[in-house]
Amino acid sequence: MDLELPGLHGSLGSPVIESMNFLNEVAQQYPDALSFAAGRPYEGFFDIGAVHRYLDRFVAHVRAGAGGDEARVRRTLLQYGRTKGIIHDLVAKNLRIDEGIEADPESIVVTVGCQEALFLTLRALRRTERDAVLAVIPCYVGLSGAAELADLPVLPVANSADGIDLDDLVRTVERAKADGLRPRALYVVPDFANPSGISMPRDTRERLLALAEEHGFLLLEDNPYGLFHGTAGRPPALKALDSARQVVYLGSYAKTGLPGARIGFVVADQPVTGAGPESGGRQSLADQLAKIKSMLTVNTPPLAQAVLGGKLLTHDCDLRAANTREAQVYRDNLRHVLDGLAEHFPPGSSPEVTWNAPTGGFFVVLTLPFAADDALLALSARKHKVLWTPLHHFYGDGAARRQIRLSFSQLTPDEIREGLHRLAAFIGELSAHHP
Amino acid sequence: MDLELPGLHGSLGSPVIESMNFLNEVAQQYPDALSFAAGRPYEGFFDIGAVHRYLDRFVAHVRAGAGGDEARVRRTLLQYGRTKGIIHDLVAKNLRIDEGIEADPESIVVTVGCQEALFLTLRALRRTERDAVLAVIPCYVGLSGAAELADLPVLPVANSADGIDLDDLVRTVERAKADGLRPRALYVVPDFANPSGISMPRDTRERLLALAEEHGFLLLEDNPYGLFHGTAGRPPALKALDSARQVVYLGSYAKTGLPGARIGFVVADQPVTGAGPESGGRQSLADQLAKIKSMLTVNTPPLAQAVLGGKLLTHDCDLRAANTREAQVYRDNLRHVLDGLAEHFPPGSSPEVTWNAPTGGFFVVLTLPFAADDALLALSARKHKVLWTPLHHFYGDGAARRQIRLSFSQLTPDEIREGLHRLAAFIGELSAHHP
Missing domain, CATH: 3.40.640.10 (Type I PLP-dependent aspartate aminotransferase-like (Major domain))
Known part of the structure; x- marks a missing residue:
């Protein structure tokens, strides 16, 4: 028996579900990319004996x-x-x-x-x-x-x-x-x-x-x-x-x-x-x-x-x-991200990249000089081996925006350093094409 | 802030949800009754070490x-x-x-x-x-x-x-x-x-x-x-x-x-x-x-x-x-229920009680000479200390029927024997009132 998607529940055709799928699957598609995409907890202290x-x-x-x-x-x-x-x-x-x-x-x-x-x-x-x-x-x-x-x-x-x-x-x-x-x-x-x-x-x-x-x-x-x-x-x-x-x-x-x-x-x-x-x-x-x-x-x-x-x-x-160690990891990672961004994108430099400065949590939002859609993410993943999340997925309307989310909860300091290096290279290349 | 039930999702006012609640809670209300009500698996082989x-x-x-x-x-x-x-x-x-x-x-x-x-x-x-x-x-x-x-x-x-x-x-x-x-x-x-x-x-x-x-x-x-x-x-x-x-x-x-x-x-x-x-x-x-x-x-x-x-x-x-022992328990229990019913309600006797004879599973359905509703179940639980399930809960319309479900998966042979004894006493008493 064949079924047709338009005959199934409306949620299955919504942009939301496409976004959820996209966000779940993008890391699997590019396993060798460094990922600022997943908002998952740090795995370094996982212990099956516990x-x-x-x-x-x-x-x-x-x-x-x-x-x-x-x-x-x-x-x-x-x-x-x-x-x-x-x-x-x-x-x-x-x-x-x-x-x-x-x-x-x-x-x-x-x-x-x-x-x-x-x-x-x-x-x-x-x-x-x-x-x-x-x-x-x-x-x-x-x-x-x-x-x-x-x-x-x-x-x-x-x-x-x-x-x-x-x-x-x-x-x-x-x-x-x-x-x-x-x-x-x-x-x-x-x-x-x-x-x-x-x-x-x-x-x-x-x-x-x-x-x-x-x-x-x-x-x-x-x-x-x-x-x-x-x-x-x-x-x-x-x-x-x-x-x-x-x-x-x-x-x-x-x-x-x-x-x-x-x-x-x-x-x-x-x-x-x-x-x-x-x-x-x-x-x-x-x-x-x-x-x-x-x-x-x-x-x-x-x-x-x-x-x-x-x-x-x-x-x-x-x-x-119970989360003293984890909280320290997230605090340190946040500092590494903010410090690294300040190093790569000093005030007044070009391309102009800005970001917010949360005092905790898992996420920082960057504003870029160009609209960042899923096609650009694919390019970033393939060519520069770095993943991030286009912010449009959190608006539910599919319209690309100039903002991206960086998640830093699952990375080591070295991965953050290398990931920001790759991200800066991607942004530099793209800005050269979107002056 | 106060909420009103008629302003919440329609399922919350349905007879189905009342039935589910009733079936979940009746055993807790009468903890000292023997229960033919719950369709739960046998617990005798539970093992936390496993x-x-x-x-x-x-x-x-x-x-x-x-x-x-x-x-x-x-x-x-x-x-x-x-x-x-x-x-x-x-x-x-x-x-x-x-x-x-x-x-x-x-x-x-x-x-x-x-x-x-x-x-x-x-x-x-x-x-x-x-x-x-x-x-x-x-x-x-x-x-x-x-x-x-x-x-x-x-x-x-x-x-x-x-x-x-x-x-x-x-x-x-x-x-x-x-x-x-x-x-x-x-x-x-x-x-x-x-x-x-x-x-x-x-x-x-x-x-x-x-x-x-x-x-x-x-x-x-x-x-x-x-x-x-x-x-x-x-x-x-x-x-x-x-x-x-x-x-x-x-x-x-x-x-x-x-x-x-x-x-x-x-x-x-x-x-x-x-x-x-x-x-x-x-x-x-x-x-x-x-x-x-x-x-x-x-x-x-x-x-x-x-x-x-x-x-x-x-x-x-x-x-x-893996379920050899459990299957044997359920088979034996089914036999005990069918044998016990035949003993308590021989053909041609009064009150007339009939039942089906499944060849497996957890359930037998009895047909009684009177309609069995939740009020009668409460009486059976309180006075005769035996629980069963009025079949009307599986019709979703709230109308009492002359059938009840007996579940035997969680009981021992002694509990089945004693439970059927109590059930027969209840049915006998009720039939005297519903000639």
């Missing part, structure tokens, strides 16, 4: 709570499990320690990576074709992808040096409402955003919370990079400042825990009314997300939760302390 | 293929991974050995349980509000749930002693088309269906394949119980007879592998045309499902795949051999 130790640590923890009931220990790890997860209490403790967030463990749903948390939330918020989600553009493709899959349009909000243009946010919300739409939520990465690297100052966060309450939309806070800040620290997470339950907090352990466990979570403590008499008519948004999860993945693999839970237990749920 | 051994076995396998590249070994288990999975070749070998199915490993997507495979497939097949999926009713609630979540209506097809009423299938398809609908696929569990326990004879399978080709719909074959057949064996899987690529095969390792790993998969070898020039305009349905997966869960936890992969390797991918 997986066994984490598993044992979690088993001991479950055993301590099971009062000698070994069948219960085995069941917890090896049988179908609780829909909301089995490490929710450890996640709550970790949020208190790392982020100063007080979360009721019952308001947490443990998910298959942050991506599932995103989809659960967007699917729950999409009732009719009038519903929409707001996002600061350029935006992480995972948000655009989950929104496509949930049939939820993304309303773009302009960026600024503070991570969002709040005036544009208000205009966008008011225009959407005038058009009969319901903007349900705004997706933001307040710390070291992907792809921009920008962080929101504290007063922007406070104004954003006030605007969300005033205009009646949720804030979807995604925070994969917050722990990897510079010596100056960072402002509190939105959720730590959230007195009116405006914030749904989307968590990822891919960068701070173990990417191979694929454990994420969502904190959704918003009350939901009208949930039927048997629940007293009142449940939380987390309860609704759990219902959707029961139709989507049933539960997050208990064995994967156990390994991640063992890592949390091993470090007393303090992932800031 | 998890460590399976992990080591898979690591050795990856190492053997990595030519001394230890960084690659660590990356395979601990980093973000391939969207379609890392054990696809082992799954293909397992399908050849256990089911006689020849599947190209590239046509396989490894998923977070069979439930994610179901959702990926239904989401892909849902283009517009005209699309629909067919299902034999009574039907596994996971199908109904995934369809709700994909905004895809389920068109019911009547059951029969052969697992489907083929005349009703044709009538339903023709009526749907006349109504402007597009029936994209029929969901079936050909072996020991949940909840009915019924299996399709070989000639029904062959006629079903011919009808699917004639009327242009896919067959979604779900096969969690096929390995647990009686001494008479079973007919080939639909996918093993599928010469025209009509069948999308949905696989689960929850019963034959490790439920706690949550590993399932889908074989989707259908060609998809119109996929863009860079792919030669031709991909498989599996490629499309992988794209949707990249927006949903990114990839199935490599650590969970590794544990399941280690189990497959340990048994040379022969799960029939």
